[in-house]
Amino acid sequence: MDKALSPEVMPDAKGMFGEYGGQEIPPQLKAVMDEITEAYYRIRQTEAFQNELRSLLKHYVGRPSPIYFCKRLSEKCGGANIYLKREDLNHTGAHKINHCLGEALLAKSMGKTKVLAETGAGQHGVALATACALMGIPCEIHMGEIDIEKEHPNVMRMKVLGATVVPVSRGTRTLKDAVDSAFEEYLKDPKNFLYAIGSVVGPHPFPMMVRDFQQIVGEEAREQIQEMTGKLPDMVTACVGGGSNAIGLFTAFFGDENVRIVGVEPSGKGLDTPDHAATITKGKPGVLHGFRCYLLQNDSGEPLPVYSIASGLDYPGVGPQHSYLKDLGRVEYVSATDEECLEAFVALSRLEGIIPALESAHAVAYAMKIAPELPGKNILVNLSGRGDKDLDFVVNRLKL
Template structure:
């Protein structure tokens, strides 16, 4: 990739080659331009950078460590390492961009943060950021996900956020995004929509990527310090793709590192039974941007499903779409059963309970280790599984002796 990659992508108009952009109603175009202008002006200032670095160190607990999975590696082969984003304050990588977005909102004089959430980790992170900065917070969440992720719903409410149930459509992540956008349209002057991934209209995919780059920067340096070399493979789960983009950006120029983005294969590869956008999608427009998109025969976003609420989105980040076409990243799938198996394997062999989203990446790392037993594998463990334990117990507990 170009040495000036981050200056080249996105373009001034927000495109990653043919993907991205901002396909918006006229009343939002000016507001998006204000956010874009503010981001470039404020985020490069000494005061903003200094405050964000202080937050990451003294509040978030960064840097998060890289950990070698000794027993998991002994059982399956290979050398499996985890970037422990589950140890980031609030339990996932999401706080990396939420604190950045909230800090930007503060500098812009905004009073309210609005967002969607699927698994609830973005919602918890944004509620955390809102509490830290003294801002109002409104989180839109599908009723299906509210039932699955009850612990995170309670956490958001304790942190002072208003949780808005979304009851139309499939009642999951796509509908939550629709609902949050509608709420934002009512008062864009005093509120800001804090998108939960590297998706949405420009400048959000760029902003979220930039705030998440800290993950890859830390992991690359830590892995080299631990082993004296770079990993053979880097693995991360992909729904919208923020944790993966944060990790991959540090390795794009390293041809010896194979990058794997893991999507949810769900129950089967039939329509509505998975959310494997890169595998079965084609270019389309959703939520104000162009990306690979799972579509029905009319070109509308098709129904999606995943055992992991944070991955059941029919689109994907525009930068991921570009990297797919450039063959810089290999995108593959892991199904529900493989995910649940990995959830329990990591828990029982290493004492680390992963988020179901992250368990997709762990499952793929296990496959890689079995296939290439001499390889080193760095996994972005993007979140912890506290939020998932009730759901896993109710639906899979008997199969695993619980």
């Protein structure tokens, strides 16, 4: 692996991935973040923490999640063989539980009295509410009103699990505004609260910490795909909003020069319209929510309103490590439209009996699109979540 990409040396001591990341925050909050960083470095090395996390991932989450060969979908597309890393089979239905358990264990060890978070599609909210219920820690989830209406099943799950769901009515009433709202609540008592960020975004140490907890996805997948096919995949791909599921898969393959790595952003109604959230494709470096990254912004540096059919992808920024990987050229970043996403959602459901999250369907859409150009090659897609939460929306949208 290129030393510059090694998790052992990236980020640097200031939380920087090249020119991205860091702590663009007030001095009083920096002290709190440094305390979290110190606690994380200390706790993650202990045998007790590692043993408890490993046990929960195996016996509670159900890891390892399997690899599945999509025979009928591959035949329909022609060309490449399409494989799925089945994170949708995890307890709570997505990859989010991997880092939520880690964050909840950290909060418990630090003696925090409440855990706060934002959520878009609701998967992070459900996973964190689950982990907090398990640890016996109060949980408060901030969610945009549009997403609450769209993702009703996940809202009900959070409430049943005992979490307080706070509707956010400001701005676009979606993910970015939910982050703002949760962060404001966190600032009321950062000493006793922990803001459990839901992706590889935010000020250091969160991009590093969430990546570390998600690396298990790629570590498992790299071993499993070789057992199944006798070789490494020719391509790995995942959807990218904030970027946690993607970085979880990609990290294990950075050192494999022959493995093409592709992140798929949401191009919504088209890159030539304002209705997309293709941050890396159309953005430029800026500062958002306490860190530096590629950002969809106006001439004044303010975040632009963004849009995606997938609530978990409509974020104007992206993880700092993804921003760095874009500049290095190690990862290609492409996009898929709403219509391509919906086509993939239906195709995977009807050909393989697997209903994907709309977020994950963006990556499936790209695999379907590129497969005819790669005869005999193997594509590994991170199916980061299941689509139960999206059923009402898709049925109404497509009039099924």
